[in-house]
Amino acid sequence: GQQVMQIPQYQHVQEGEDFTTYCNSSTTLSNIQWYKQRPGGHPVFLIQLVKSGEVKKQKRLTFQFGEAKKNSSLHITATQTTDVGTYFCAGRDNQGGKLIFGQGTELSVKP
Amino acid sequence: NAGVTQTPKFQVLKTGQSMTLQCAQDMNHEYMSWYRQDPGMGLRLIHYSVGAGITDQGEVPNGYNVSRSTTEDFPLRLLSAAPSQTSVYFCASSFRGDTQYFGPGTRLTVL
Numbered sequence: 001g002q003q004v005m006q007i008p009q010y011q012h013v014q015e016g017e018d019f020t021t022y023c024n025s026s027t028t029l030s031n032i033q034w035y036k037q038r039p040g041g042h043p044v045f046l047i048q049l050v051k052s053g054e055v056k057k058q059k060r061l062t063f064q065f066g067e068a069k070k071n072s073s074l075h076i077t078a079t080q081t082t083d084v085g086t087y088f089c090a091g092r093d094n095q096g097g098k099l100i101f102g103q104g105t106e107l108s109v110k111p
Numbered sequence: 112n113a114g115v116t117q118t119p120k121f122q123v124l125k126t127g128q129s130m131t132l133q134c135a136q137d138m139n140h141e142y143m144s145w146y147r148q149d150p151g152m153g154l155r156l157i158h159y160s161v162g163a164g165i166t167d168q169g170e171v172p173n174g175y176n177v178s179r180s181t182t183e184d185f186p187l188r189l190l191s192a193a194p195s196q197t198s199v200y201f202c203a204s205s206f207r208g209d210t211q212y213f214g215p216g217t218r219l220t221v222l
Contacts, residue, residue: 001170006153009151033210033211035211041215042201042213042214042215042216043154043201043203043211043213044213045210045211045212048209048210088153088154090154090211092208098156098159098169098170099144099156099208099211100156100170101146101153101154101155101156102153103151103152103153104153104154
């Protein structure tokens with residue numbers, strides 16, 4: 001079945017450093033979504049990418065969707081302590097089926 | 112708008128007991144899903160529904176039942192609780208499978 005792999009599992013950075021998490025699917029995706037979960041909270045939607053090669057920005061966050069629509073990345077420039085949390089990607093296959101989440105990347109930021 | 116609500120917030124069960132986790136949404140969303148979150152495993156889809164009267168299995172459906180008699184409610188039933196079902200359970204709803212709105216979660220411990 002469809003699998004979505006996300007790396008790394010953990011990332012510890014100094015405040016001001018950049019951070020990237022990568023997401024890879026075993027099948028071609030119709031779209032990919034990104035979520036953020038603060039410690040003790042629930043996942044909150046960040047963005048959805050639909051088009052091959054799409055790049056979207058939200059302030060210091062840059063999201064990319066691969067040309068083959070099988071991979072994606074989230075890059076945070078100059079991390080802040082407010083960026084702490086777990087970032088999940090979630091992919092939906094081309095048959096419009098289930099939304100499958102990656103394992104998540106837990107980001108910690110040292111002030 | 113209350114969004115997605117879940118009850119209870121915490122629950123402790125003994126092995127073999129049954130219970131129902133409640134989920135309700137007031138956004139008139141067609142899609143509703145149940146996920147479980149375990150350390151290092153991300154969010155795994157248990158069951159989902161694309162409308163009242165329609166349900167389907169996700170990645171890890173064994174030991175769980177669902178029904179969708181109304182648009183608003185999507186309860187998750189544990190038939191005979193096992194320690195392996197100790198987890199945090201999230202319910203989510205969406206309009207046609209796009210942005211997932213998550214509830215606050217239910218933390219379940221099975222002894």
